[in-house]
Amino acid sequence: MKLKEFDFKLPSEDKKQKNIILASLSVITIILLITIASTFAYYQSIDTQNPINTSVGEFSSGDVILAVTIDGVESQSFPTKGSGYMVSDIVCDKGAVGEWDYIKWGIIITSLSQPQTKCNVAFIEDEDGIGTLAYEIKQQGGGASAIEAKGNPAFNAIPTAQTSGIYATEDEYGTSYYYRGERDLLNNNIIFAGFQWKIVRINGDSSVRIIYNGTEAQFNSVGTMNTTGSNTRIGESAFNANSNDNKYLGYMYGGAAGVASTTITQAQTNQTNSTIKTYIDAWYVNNIVSKGITITNSLADNLFCNDRQLGRDYPGAPTTGSGWDGTGFGTSLTYYSSYYRHYENRSNPTPTLKCAQKNDRFTVSDTVTGNGDLIYPVGLITADEIAYGGTTVSYYNTNQYLSTSQHFWSLSSREFLSGGHAVAWFSNSTGTLGNNLVYFVCGVRPLLNLKPDVIVTSGDGSALYPFKVAI
DSSP: OOOEEEEOOOOOGGGGGGOEEEEEEOSSOEEEEEEETTEEEEEEESOTTSOOEETTEEOOEEEEEEEEEETTEEESSOOOTTSSEEEEEEEESTTOEEEEETTTTEEEEESOOSSSEEEEEEEEEOSSOTTBHHHHHHHHTTOHHHHHHTOOOOTTSOOOTTTOEEEEEEBSSSEEEEEESBGGGOOOEEEETTEEEEEEEEOTTSOEEEEEEEEHHHHHHHSSOOOSSGGGSSEEEESOSOOSSGGGGSSEESSOTTOOOOSHHHHTOSOEEOHHHHHHHHHHHHHTGGGTOOTTTTBOOOOEEOOOOBGGGSTTSOSSSTTTTOOSSTTOOEEBHHHIIIIITTTSOOOOBOOSOGGGEEOSSOOSSSOOOOSSSOBOOOHHHHHHHTOOSSSOOTTBTTOOSSOEEEEEEEEEOTTSOEEEEEEOTTSSEEEEETTSEEEEOOEEEEOTTOBEEEOOSSSSSOEEEOO
16 A cells, blocks of 8 residues: 655765655655755645655655555554554664654664665554553553452551552542552652652543652752652642631632631532642743643643541441531531541551542533633642552651652541641651641642653663653
8 A cells, every 4th residue: 555655865985875755644644754864854735746846855756655554444544643643663664664653653664775665664552651651550560460460458557568560549530540659669660841850650540640840950959859858749738728618628718718618518619729730830830831841732631639537427437426416617526438437446547548538629621520610720639548658647658759858738638626726638757647637838749640641761760760751
């Protein structure tokens, strides 16, 4: 099959082995990048039948001929990037060698020495997402099946060298693969958008959740990723400046600050930004939006869970008694569901990646799974994700990969005290899952979700060679 004829004429004999052709096809456009010695030229042609004359020589139609099959069927174009296909085979004649560039989504041809060279490019459905960050993470654990076969770890004990690794559980989207254990044993480091991050997990939709860990400049300066210290945070903030109402456990809450809530619906209406959300959004605009990074290119719209489910509504928790029958609004003494999972049931913690209330699933545009109340796709880690990582309320674990010898906030509600203060979960500097009054100032470590099709360009995830991905 003769698919397209590129306007390319071979150079002189002494430059034949230096040719690299990168051709990206769409239905109506061909982009041809030609590198000869140290000189390059960029061409775009809608009508490929007309030769292009340039300063590096005349280009003639038909010098390179490409043919494409998708699942064994002839095609007039490459499948688009991110459409779920991979290259299974490239065969070129006349001694030429072809390889696929997954970053630029085009073919690279080397050892090109004769005109009328033909290359056949075969695509098949990529069920595993080869080359993506999610694929590389799962390969660390031996693949999805091997990870899932491990079952759940013991959450009432800190991870050891033998139990550190990657595990699987369910979230609101499907099967999630999460890192757990000692930082020195996990290859979950990544450089993205000029910053260091720790990979928390692959979400159930195959997007990848990452937590802030410092700047790329800091990595370049010392040659390794940050482990502890204030550089692992973007700064400090109160969760909310006020604490005398259940509503101040919200990432967003109902009514203006200082106005008491009179119903749980009012308290949990996502109307007013919390102090910490305002802080995070400002950082995101200045450091992510300013670089042109959005959910239209590299970021995914996956939920951040501000779990405000009442404790009495959680399966297995007490339904009556002081705190358990709290109303969740005003100054009512109230225990929330995470209080049961991590403290009341601390001898056998039961973390979850499910988020019970749709109203608490903060998303940008997704209103099917999430609430659609965010402007920007950035949030905070949950107490449950911290627990999955290897932290409990009962044991110190400063070797856990999320522990940085610094306090930092989670997004999870804990309780409203009888003394009149809202209390949220945070990661304690001592390596435990702790709690604090929401007006206290603690560290802030934003979370982002990377799209499922982001491609690894270098690195193995180690502290010395972190993953780097195409933006």
